[in-house]
Amino acid sequence: MTNPLPPSCPVSVIGSGAMGSGIAQVAARAGHPVRLFDARPGAAASAVDAVCQRLSTLAAKGKLSTDEARAAASRLSAAASLADLADSGLVIEAIVEDLEAKRGLFRELEALVGADCLFATNTSSISVTAIAAGLHNPRRLAGMHFFNPAPVMALVEIVSGLATDRATADTLFATATAWGKTPVHAKSTPGFIVNRVARPYYSEALRLLHECVTDIVTLDALMRDAAGFRMGPFELMDLIGLDVNFAVTNSIWQAFFNDPRYTPSQIQQEYVAAGWLGRKTGRGFHDYEDGVVKPDPETAAALPPPAGIVLHGTSPLAEALAQRLTARDVPFTREAQANDGRVATAGKARLYVTDGRSATRRAAETGTADTVVVDLASNYATTSRLAVAMAETCDNEAADASVALLQAAGIAVSHLRDAPGLPVMRTVAMLANEASDAVNQGVANAAAIDTAMRLGVGYPRGPLEWADAIGLPTIRTVLANLADAYGEDRYRISPLIEQRYYAAGTGQP
Incomplete structure (x- = not known):
């Protein structure tokens, strides 16, 4: 196992903005002497003062001891010039997202620091391979992509360019772990993982x-x-x-x-x-001006429970509806799985979990006029809202019965215009597809991708974990139906999904 850089190793951070100062705070708390440099006069000193104030605030809130806060602050200092960083064991760059600026900085550093000093770039979008290309020894440079705010966010992407030495990446990985972070290895490709x-x-x-x-x-x-x-x-x-x-x-x-x-x-x-x-x-997709009242989501008006509810099979949605209806004393009957895959019947309405087809297309292909499709939920047993769409051939009585059934189970219903797929299912399928392509192309392994998406952007589950829970046949079917409906390469199925689908025998006739 590779060892992290020892706490005695001087760490330098270049760029004193939110990311740079946050990284400096993390390294100082981990025990390193840290120097912060910024080309703007006075910026580094101001950032050091701000970090020290943040440490004092954390101590006042009881999130670290007063002694720990003082010790970390004592390890922070502002550098007057790049020459002051000459004895660094690690230099982390967090300057503007500009390739030439980063290349120029590392070329200048290479002439100042020792041969054993490691270089890390906090870039979120620029090729690590391209940044390292200007160095005499590009093996010493890797990406060390923190997420904002760095002192709070656990994830760090350790990104290897073509020339990055494995020992460099492993040392940075071990160092990030020692700093209390959760690192993942990634290959330098557009967007890295997250x-x-x-x-x-x-x-x-x-x-x-x-x-x-x-x-x-x-x-x-x-x-x-x-x-x-x-x-x-x-x-x-x-x-x-x-x-x-x-x-x-x-x-x-x-x-x-x-x-x-x-x-x-x-x-x-x-x-x-x-x-x-x-x-x-103050304005984007939502309006943030003072006094503006955010509109409510589209929610179907309340209807009385329908008569003659039948639940079919034991799918997650059918099981959840049974539990929820029972808890509310709403009568229903249960039958074996229907040949057409329906989950429930309410009056004339036939309810199906979306498979990427529009309700109208599904109705036409199955000869079931009163078709209603229901969206995916992370947990049908606890979800407070579901989207539905009705086939254009579905009459009003059947449409109302389907909405009333879900409402009787305590679920708010958003009735959407019919289109291929429904929001949650198609989004989860596409996230799983993108994650599968990243694995297939060697960007990272499946565990790293799921960890990165949970910690980096707060997803409730990793996309590959979610795909496993739903089942690859369902993900594959949804993607295939979206691709067929739109006729776009955008929805092409990842070769890894195809491979695992057939390896499991699900593709056998």
Whole structure:
């Protein structure tokens, strides 16, 4: 096992913004002497003062002892010049996201520090291979991508470029662990793990909005209430900044040679052009001006429980409905799994979990006019909201019965315009697909990707863990139906999903 850098090893951080000062705080608390440098006069000294104040605040709140706060503060200092960093054992760069600026900095550092000094870049989007290419010894440089705020967020992506020595990556991995972080290894590819795998969370919501399936507030509510994400996609884009999120999407799209899977959204481009950038400007997808009342998500009006509820089979949704209806003393009967895969019957309505087809297409292909499709939920037993869509051939009586059934189980229902797939299912399928491609292309292993997505962006489950819970046949079917409906390479199935699907024998005729 590789050892971390010892606490006596001097660590230097270049760039005293939020990320740089946060990284300096983490290293100082771990016991290292830390020097913070910034090319802007006085910026490093001000950042050191701010970090010391944060440490004092943490001590006042009882989150660390007064002695620990004082000791960490005593290990922090501002460097007047790059020459002051000459005895560093590790230099972490956290400057502007510009390739030439980073290359130039590391070339200058290489002439100052010892041969054993390790270099780390905190870049979130620039190729680590490209940054290291200007060095005489590119083996000493790797990515050490912290997440904001660095003192709080557990994840660190340790990113290896083509020339990165394995010992460099392993030492940084062990050091991040010693600093109380949870590191994951990744290969230098566009977006690394988190920024790449997270793209569908935004892009599928934007696609559904573009198709007028429902509104922004409802899509956010569904991803929170049904899927279990901490924030809806539009809320999260507003928090990140629409300009930043749009730029990252553009960067990844261009880096993958305009692969349609990462195509940016015209809607997001319009918001950026308008200067509606999110919370920082007071207006984004949501309005943050004082006094503005946030609208409610689309929710079907309450209806009395329908008569003649039948639950079919033992799927997660059928089991959850049985438990919830029983708890509310709503009568129902149970039957064996129906040949057509339906989960429930209410009057004339036939309810199915979405498989990526529109309800209308499913109705036409099965000859069941009163078809209603229900979205995925992270946990059907506890979800407070579900999306449904009705086939255009579904009459009003059947549509009402399907809504009334879910309401009788204590679930708020958002009735969406019929389109291929429903928000949670298609988003989860696309996240799993992207994660599978990342594994297939050697970006990281499955465990690292699931860990990165849970810790880096707070997903309720890792996308591959979620795919296993749903079942690869379901994920594959949803993706295949989306690809067929849209006729776009955007929804192509990852070769890894195909391989594992057939290896499990599920593809046998």
